[in-house]
Amino acid sequence: MEKDIREDIAWAQINKDVLKSLESPRRIYWVILLIAIAMVGVAVGCEIYQYQTGMGVANKNNSHVWSLYIATFIFWIGMSHSGTLLSAILHLMHADWRKPIYRFAEAMTTFSLMTAGLFVMVHLGRLWQVYYVMPYPNERWAWPNFQSPLVWDMFAIATYLSSSVLFLYVGMIPDLAICRDNIHAGWRKKLYTIMSLGWEGTDRQWRNFRMTYLTIACFLIPLAVSVHSIVASDFAMSNMPGWHVTSFPPYFVAGALYSGCAAIITLFIILRYVFRFEEYMTLPIMKKLVRLTFAIAMVWTYLNLIEFASVWYGHDQTAKDQLIFKATGPYAPYFWAMIFFGSILPLMLAFKRFQTHLPILFVVSILLNVGMWLERWMIISPSFAHGHYPWAWDHDQWPSLIQWGMVFGSFGWFTLLFMVFCKVFPSVSMYEVKEMVYHRTLAQKHKPAVKGDY
C-alpha cells in the first residue's frame, strides 16, 4: 500500500508549507475570487429585484409554488453532510487518511449550510417576517407551529450550523497558535492572537482540547444523520404524490453524503493546485476518497431503486402516475440525466486508472453534483406539475432567469466564503499532519522487522 503522505517531511517544513498558503497562492486564486464576487453580485441583484417586486418574478405559480430555491436549498444542505462525515465520523473511527483534508471539508460544511440558509430566506414571500418561525417571547403569545417540518428544519439547521462552526473553530485552535507565532505584525497577528485563546501547547491544554474536540465530534454525528432526515420529512410528511415516501430520510442522507463527497473531490483538486498542497493532498488520499464516494454512490443508487420499487408495487395509483410522469413526461430528460450522472457515471470510479486521474476526477465530480442537483429538482418540480388534482396539472412552468440567477450566484457565494477562509485560515490541519508523520516514524523505529509499508 502506498503511503498517504511522505513520512520524512520535517515538522518545520509542514508549518512552512501550510503558512505559505496564507501568503502567496497561485494567481488563479484571485481570478476565482473575482469570478465569485461577480456571481454573488448577480444573485444580490436578483434578490433586490424580487424583494421589491414580489415573488411573481421567480415565475412560480399557484399550483407550482416551490421550485429551484427549495431544490437548491436541499442541495446545499446535503453538500454539508460529508464534511461532518470526514471530520467527525472518521475521526472517531481513527481513519488517519482524513487528516490533511478534513479541515477544508469541515469549512465546506459550514459554508454550504450558510448558503442553504440563504435559500430559505429568498424563498419566503415575506422575508422581513422570517423571525416568526423562531420561538421568541412576544406579547401575543404566538408560537411557531411545532407540528410543521419547516420549524423542525429551522431548529435542525440552526443546531447544525452553530455546532459545526464550533467544531471547525475548536479544531483549529492549535494551528491558529502556530499562525500567531509565525506572523509578526498586522491585522492577522491580532486575529490569530485573539482566536488562539492563549494556546501554548501545554499537556493540560492538549488534554482539554482532545476531550472538547471528541465531545463535539460525538455530538455532531447524530446531527449529520438527523438534519437531512428532517429536511426529507418536509416532503415525506406531506401528502403529495412523489413526496409521500417512507424511505425518504435515508435516501436523502445517502444523497447528501454522496454530493458532499463529490464536492470534496472537486475542492481537493482546486486547493491542491491553487495553494500548492501536492505534498499533503496526495493521490493515495484521493484514491481513498474516491472509493468512499463510489461506495456511497452505490448506496444512493440502491435507495433510489427501492423508492421506485416501493412506489411501483404500492397501491397508491397517484404516486405511480407521478413516477411514470417523471420518467416519460416533460421532465424526462432531466430525470434520465439524473439517473445517468448519479448512478451510471460513478461506475467509472470503480476503475483504478480513474481513481487518481485528477483532470478526469475533476470533471466527473462536478458532473456527479450536477446529477445530485437534478435529483433535488426532480423531487420538487414534477410533484407540483402532476399532483393529486388534475385541474392543477401544469407542465409549462419553467423557472425564470431570476431563479436561475440566484442558483448561479449561490455557487459564487459559497466559493467566495470558502476561498476567503482558505486564505485567512490554515486549510490543512498542521498539527494532525504532524501526528501522521510522528506516528509513522515511531512505528518504523519500533517495528523494523515488519515488511511492507510500515
Added chain:
Amino acid sequence: MSITNLLENWSDFRHQHPSEDRPHLEYKWAMSIDLDSCTGCNACSVACYAENNLPVVGKEKFAHGHSHHWMRIERYWDNDGREFADQGAQFLPMLCQHCESAPCETVCPVGATNHTADGLNSQVYNRCVGSRYCNANCPYKVRYFNWYDYPTTDNVWPAPMEQQLNPDVTVRGKGVMEKCTFCVQRLTVAKSDARTQGRLVLDGEVQTACQQVCPTGAITFGNLVDPLAKVGKQWMQQQVDLNKDKQAKDAAEEAVKLRGYRILEELRTYPSVMYLEQLRESDI
C-alpha cells in the same frame, strides 16, 4: 395515552376524527354543491371577486397562473364514457374545502392557518410569512399566493376603482397566502347579530357571496349542527357523514341512487363541501 393503549387501539387512533376531540357545539359551516344544477356560468366566481376584494391580475399574469379566483369553475372535457359529448364541458366549482383535518394547517411553520371552533379553515394574513408550504400540501390547490403587491405598486384597482372595494374585507399585500373564507365577514356579522338576540344563526340568515348569486341555486350553505338547515338535510339525505372517509355512495348497490360525494376523500381530509354528482341521461 399510554403505549399499551396506543397499540391496542391502533385502528381507533388512525380513524379518529379531529372533531371528536373538539366537537362543534354551535356551528359547523358546510356547503353542498349540486353539479347537476351548475351551468358553469361563473357568476359565483365573479361574486367572490367583488365580495372578497380579489385582485384582477390581468391576462398575462392569469396565463402565468397568478390568478386569485378563490372560487373557480373547472372545466373537464374528457369524453371518456360520456354519452353526449356534444354537450360540452362538465363543470366543477372548486373552492377551499375547509377540511376538518386540513393538510395545510399542520404544515404551516408559523401557525398562520388554523381551524376555528366553527369548523372553518382560517388564514391569518398578518402571521403568514409566505413559505407556501400550505399550498404545497393542499391536495385541491385552492390556496392563492400574492405573487405581487397588488393593492399598491401593481395598482390593480386604479382610481376610482378602489371605491368598490368591500370595506369588511382587507386587501392583502405581497407575499401572503389567501383562500376562500366561506365569507367569514358575513358569518361574523350574522353570529354577532344573533348573539345580541340570544339565539343561534337561523338557516338562510347568512349566505355566502357565491351562493347568493348562483342563478340555479346549485350552492347550499349553512350550519351542519342545525337540524333544520337545508345543507344538513342534504348531507343526511345523501348519507354523507362529515367524520367518515368513505361514504354510503361508495358502498351503495346500484339500485340506491345516492349522488353525494366529497373530493379526494380517501386522503382523509374530511372536507366540508359535499358535491352532488351530475345526473346521467341514463339515470333519468
